[in-house]
Amino acid sequence: MAKKSSSPLSRRAWITTASGVVAAGLIKTQADAVKIVAQEVPTPAQDPTKVPGRLTSELGQRAPAEQPRRLVRSPNLSSSSRTPLQDLYGVITPADLHFERHHAGIPNIIQEEHELLVHGMVERPMVFSMADLKRYPQTSRIRFVECSGNGGGAYNRDRMPTEVTPQSLDGLLSTSEWTGVVLSTLLREVGIRNGASWILAEGSDAAVMSRSVPLEKAMDDAMLAYGQNGEAIRPEQGYPLRLLLPGWEGNAQVKWLRRIEITDRPTMTRDETSKYTDPLKGGRARQFSFVMDAKSIITFPAFPYQLPDPGWWEIKGLAWSGRGKITRVDVSTDGGSSWTPAELQGPILSKSTVRFRHLWDWDGRETHILSRAVDETGYVQPTVQQLWEARGERTSYHHNHQRVWKVASDGAVTFGLGDLV
Amino acid sequence: MKKLSVLVVSLLFSGCDQADLPVTTSDVLPTEVADRLPPSAPRTFGFGGEATDERIALWDIDVKPDGEGLPSGSGTVAQGKLVYETQCIACHGATGTEGPFDRLVGTEPWEEWPSARVVGAYWPYATTLFDYIVKAMPQLTPGTLTADQTYAVIAYVLNMNGLVADDAVMNATTLPAVEMPGRDRFVADDRRGGAEVR
Numbered sequence: 001m002a003k004k005s006s007s008p009l010s011r012r013a014w015i016t017t018a019s020g021v022v023a024a025g026l027i028k029t030q031a032d033a034v035k036i037v038a039q040e041v042p043t044p045a046q047d048p049t050k051v052p053g054r055l056t057s058e059l060g061q062r063a064p065a066e067q068p069r070r071l072v073r074s075p076n077l078s079s080s081s082r083t084p085l086q087d088l089y090g091v092i093t094p095a096d097l098h099f100e101r102h103h104a105g106i107p108n109i110i111q112e113e114h115e116l117l118v119h120g121m122v123e124r125p126m127v128f129s130m131a132d133l134k135r136y137p138q139t140s141r142i143r144f145v146e147c148s149g150n151g152g153g154a155y156n157r158d159r160m161p162t163e164v165t166p167q168s169l170d171g172l173l174s175t176s177e178w179t180g181v182v183l184s185t186l187l188r189e190v191g192i193r194n195g196a197s198w199i200l201a202e203g204s205d206a207a208v209m210s211r212s213v214p215l216e217k218a219m220d221d222a223m224l225a226y227g228q229n230g231e232a233i234r235p236e237q238g239y240p241l242r243l244l245l246p247g248w249e250g251n252a253q254v255k256w257l258r259r260i261e262i263t264d265r266p267t268m269t270r271d272e273t274s275k276y277t278d279p280l281k282g283g284r285a286r287q288f289s290f291v292m293d294a295k296s297i298i299t300f301p302a303f304p305y306q307l308p309d310p311g312w313w314e315i316k317g318l319a320w321s322g323r324g325k326i327t328r329v330d331v332s333t334d335g336g337s338s339w340t341p342a343e344l345q346g347p348i349l350s351k352s353t354v355r356f357r358h359l360w361d362w363d364g365r366e367t368h369i370l371s372r373a374v375d376e377t378g379y380v381q382p383t384v385q386q387l388w389e390a391r392g393e394r395t396s397y398h399h400n401h402q403r404v405w406k407v408a409s410d411g412a413v414t415f416g417l418g419d420l421v
Numbered sequence: 422m423k424k425l426s427v428l429v430v431s432l433l434f435s436g437c438d439q440a441d442l443p444v445t446t447s448d449v450l451p452t453e454v455a456d457r458l459p460p461s462a463p464r465t466f467g468f469g470g471e472a473t474d475e476r477i478a479l480w481d482i483d484v485k486p487d488g489e490g491l492p493s494g495s496g497t498v499a500q501g502k503l504v505y506e507t508q509c510i511a512c513h514g515a516t517g518t519e520g521p522f523d524r525l526v527g528t529e530p531w532e533e534w535p536s537a538r539v540v541g542a543y544w545p546y547a548t549t550l551f552d553y554i555v556k557a558m559p560q561l562t563p564g565t566l567t568a569d570q571t572y573a574v575i576a577y578v579l580n581m582n583g584l585v586a587d588d589a590v591m592n593a594t595t596l597p598a599v600e601m602p603g604r605d606r607f608v609a610d611d612r613r614g615g616a617e618v619r
Contacts (some may be wrong), residue, residue, distance in 0.1 A: 077560055104557060117472055117480055124465075125472035128548045132469040137458060185458060189465050198484060206563045208556035210483060259480050268486045268546045270553040276537045277607065285543075289610040377614030386618045 081173025123191030179227030186364030247322030292322035310364035488597030496573025541582030
C-alpha cells in the first residue's frame, strides 16, 4: 500500500527486508509490523525524459522502491511465511510472495526424475512422469489456497492482538492461476474400482506429508497442478507437482505429490488426527473439516497505517469462500451498527479471492471498520462471538470470523476486536 | 461489455456441458462440469506406464487404522527407551512433556492441553504413530528407523502415556489393538454452508 507523500518516503525510499531498521516517524517499531531496512533508492539525477533509459533484460525486476516481502517469524523445518496482503493489488499473488507452510522443509526435486504413482483400488495401477502428465488435457483455474490455521492469532479472548498487520494475521492466504491436469482425468485413466471412497495423497518431502481426501472431491474439482501464474510451480508450492483442492484447507493440498492411493477408508495420518482437527466444546473434535468457510479482511486502512487526514478514503480488502462464489461483502464504518454492500471487483470467480472496495468519507472521529463476506450458499461471515458460541473459545483452525480495525481520531489504525469483546 | 466478460468467464470456468463423465463404477459422480473431456476424447490416453507390484511396494508404506500396511518386526518398551533417548529426547524431552517440540505424553482431559494434542489424550489411532514416525521422524534423519526400532519407540511412548504395560511388545497385531482414549472424541464436520454458524 502506497504511503502518503507527506511521509519521509517521498525523499527516502526504504525497502522491506528482515533486518528491522525502521524508517523514522512512519512506522512504529513492532516485531509484527512491516519490517523495513535502509536501501536508499537513487534519486533520479536527471529528468528521465532527457536521458536514455535502461536496456532490455532477460529477467525483469521490481522497482527498487517496491519490494514486498513474506513475513518469516521463526524459520525452522516446520514453519511458515506469510503473504504481504496489504502490499498487493488485485487478487493474484505473485508466485514469489505466495505463503509457505512446510512440515520438513522444501525438497530439492528434479522434474525429470519425479514420478506420480497412482494405485490401490484401480483397474490399472500407473506411474506417470511429469512429461506424461503434461501430455494430458490441460486446465487453468484461479483459486485461493489458505492454511486452516490462518487468523488463529485473533481468536483467543485473552490474547487479542492490536498491533497486527493483515499479513501477520491472515497472510497464510494466496491466490494463483494454477495450471495442470484435472484429477478426474487421471482417475478415469486408471479406472476406479467399485467401493472406493477415499484417496491418500502423499508428498515427496522429508515429512512424506500425506492426507486422506474423499474420492468425491477428487472427482469433482481437484487438480494436479504444475503451473502457477504462468510459470512452473515454485519449489515452495510443490514443484514439480501439487494437489490442488479448490476451497479446501491448504494442508490437504499435498505438495511435491508423488503418490495417490485409492482406498475405501481414510488412512488417519498424523495431519488428519493429531493436527488439523478442530477441538469443540464438550470434549469433541471435528475431523476432516476441509472447507474454508467465507471470510473477508480489510487490507486498507489497516495497522500500521495512519490516515493523515479525514475525508474520502477507499476501504479495500479481500473476500473469499471455499464453498463457491462471494455474492456480497458488507462494510461497516460504525463498528457494526450499520452495513453497506461494498463494490466487488469482477470477475467474481468461485473459490477465488475477490477484491472489495468501499468509499468512505471519514469524519475524523474514532470508529471501528469491518467487513463481512456472504457466499452463494447464503453463509454470512460470523462474528467472533458466534464462533465462540458454536465451537468454544479453545478451538483451533478455521478462524473465519469478522476482522475489525479501530481507527483512532488521529488516524492510527489498530486491530480493533479487543475493544468489542 | 459486461455480457462479454460474463461470456468469456463462463467459457473459461464453466466449460461445456457435454461432459464425458470419468469412468467409475462407484456411486461417486462428479459435480463440476468444468473442464470435462470433449466427446471426442479416447476412453484412455495411455500416457504413463504400468505400475508393477514391486514399484508400488517401494512407496506404499502407509499404515491404515486397522493395521493394514504394518510391516513384520516388533519392539519392546525397554528397547524403545533406548531408541527414544538417542533419537527423540532432544526435541520431545526426557519424559515426553518438556519439548521444545511437540508434547507427546499426557493423559489429562485434552481440554487442559488444547494445543498440545498429546498421544494419551488426543491421538485416535495408535497406527498413526507408526505411519508418521517411520516416514517423518527423526526430523533431521527421517525414514532411518527400522521397523523394529519404530515398534519399540512406539511401545515406549504408549507406555509413558500409560496405555500399554511395561512388558508390552508392539507388532503388527498388538499395535492396532491398543485402545486410544482420544478415539471417541472425533466427530464428522457438520458445517454445510448456508445460514448456520457451526
